[in-house]
Each structure stands twice: as C-alpha cells, then as structure tokens.
Amino acid sequence: MTAIFPSLHEFNLNNGLSSTREPIRRTLSKMKGMFHDQAAFEAQLSKGDALLYEFYDMGVPDSEKDVAYGTSITYPGKVGDEYHMTKGHFHTVIDTAEVYYCLRGHGYMMMETPEGETQWLEFLPGKAVYVPGRWAHRSINVHPTEPLVTFFAFPGNAGHDYGTIESKGFRKLMVERDGKPTVIDNPRWNG
C-alpha cells in the first residue's frame, strides 16, 4: 500500500494569507440577503464590490479519516449597523464538529442548532472555539480596523450546507449599539 505523502503549506501568522495556495474570496455581492439592512447593503455595493472575507480549501480527501484545515480572514467593517461576517453554514454531515483557533483580531463565533439553541463565543488572539456537531457557525469581526484571523480544522467529509442559512438566516445578529457589539434577534429570521 502506498501512503499519501505528507505536505507543507504556509499561512502568515499576522494576516492569515497563504503563500502556497489561492484563497476562496467572498465579496459583498456574494452576500446579498445576508445582512439585515438591505438598503445599507445596496448603497454600499453601489460604491464597489469590497472583499469581506477569504478562506482556504486545501483539498484534503473527502474522508472522515482526514482533517480539512486552513485559515479564515474576515475584514473589518459594517453593513449598516451589522458587523462584517461570513455567510455561515451547517456541515452537510450535520453532526461533525470544527475547531477555530484565533490568531489575530477581535470577533465572535455565532452558533445555533436546528432546534433553536443559540450561543456566541468571543474570539481574541489565543482563544479556541470548539463548535460541536449540529451547530451552524458564522465568524463575525467586531474590531474597527483589524482583520479577524482564525485557523480552523474539521473532518474531511463534513461538507458545507450554506443553503439553510441563506434561506432562513441566523436567529441572532451582531450589531453595533452605543459603539458596542450587541446581539439582537434577527428581525428577518425566516425559520
């Protein structure tokens, strides 16, 4: 039996970007319908299709014996009063977990289960958030100027279900109130 060969990649500890692999980039236009303030979204998009976040798919085998890994970088900013965030997703194999280790910045992991439990945990450099199976998850950057950079790892066969969140949204949102990150009920939640 021939083994798969070990591999070496690089992710800059400061900005999260890899020198050995191309990222997947999500610009504002790919986030249509995700932010609660649609007017603010359209106004912002008319000024340009800014990069909101990027992350890596390292192409590890689609197997529960393998570990998908990489960095995720969410850039600072807001759409209306809502902080920049990732789309968020369930895993296709819904009961697979994921760990995120924060390398830089300040943010939150927003999480919820299909049954309606919600939870958010704070990212600061050195914090590790464990997202158990069945919890949808979204990274949110609440820092005024710095990127939120995390290193993530999940089972190679987990897959991504973006559709459920795209159609229903998350139950909770993170917005700025009196200059502070504040969790509110999603006025447009469609569950």
Add this chain to the structure above:
Amino acid sequence: MTAIFPSLHEFNLNNGLSSTREPIRRTLSKMKGMFHDQAAFEAQLSKGDALLYEFYDMGVPDSEKDVAYGTSITYPGKVGDEYHMTKGHFHTVIDTAEVYYCLRGHGYMMMETPEGETQWLEFLPGKAVYVPGRWAHRSINVHPTEPLVTFFAFPGNAGHDYGTIESKGFRKLMVERDGKPTVIDNPRWNG
C-alpha cells in the same frame, strides 16, 4: 435531541500554554530508550528530570465526527547530539490524519510509514504540516533557545499507539553535525 454545547479555551500564542486546561507533561525520565545515546541520557537524568515537552488532551468525544485539538510545546535542548523531541506515535486508527500549525520556533516533523517510507518537513512560524493517515509522527525542536509551539488537530477517534515506536524506534534521527540539524539512520532501529 440536545446538542453538546460549544466551548471556549485559550492557548497562549507565544508560549503555547493554556490558561483553561492542565497539560500532559513528559519529562526526561519518561523518554528512557528513545534517544540513541544512552550514556548521555543517563548522565543528563542524574542531574535532574527536566521537562522535555507538554501537550493538551481537551477531552473531546472519541468519535470520527469530533476533532481533538490543542497545542504541543517541545522545549529546546539535546540529549548527546540528538535534539529534544516527542516520543512520536502512530494513531491507533492508523489511517487517520493530523494537521500541525507552527506558532513559534524552529523544528521538524519526522514521519514514517509501516512500509518504511520516511519524510521530514520543517516547522517555522506559519508553516502547516499535514500528516496523512499511516504516517507515524514526532516533533523535533532544533532551535538553540526557543520552544517549538504547534497547534494540532486530528479526528476524535484516532487514538495513540506509542508502543510501536517505543519498541522499534524511528528509522531516522535528527542530530547536530557541525552545528546543523542533520538526519541520520537510527543506529538502534529495531524493525
């Protein structure tokens, strides 16, 4: 169905140590028979049972749906001409993979398969080493003064088989020659 709850831990990005969990510590006395120069090992042990490395077991469920994670810290130094290193192991579920992301220091991941393939890859800050299934792996610190700090992740059901390496050893060793890390055949390999 009640979901397992998300959790937050902390691992210092500089020294690798957690403020929320106790590490597993391996001192020199636990490494009997692992270094090739037995006389140097005994001489060093007679001066004190120094801490060689430590790492974390975060107690995630023993399931292929979960992701075991944590940091590993290998302290600088040598036993004779051989650099400080971890015991090294196969996974009990031998075809499970693992990823290591280097946060600090300079070292190598030494790897080999049961069939005798060998490979070593260099750790520097920002480097990620992917250890595929079937590859035994050991971290080696070649820096004269700094700890080697990595963040690791592997399937929750992988388990550790230390016994095979304890009885056979690795086929290759990393020693200092003319002041430089050099790979040599293990003179005591017992395969």
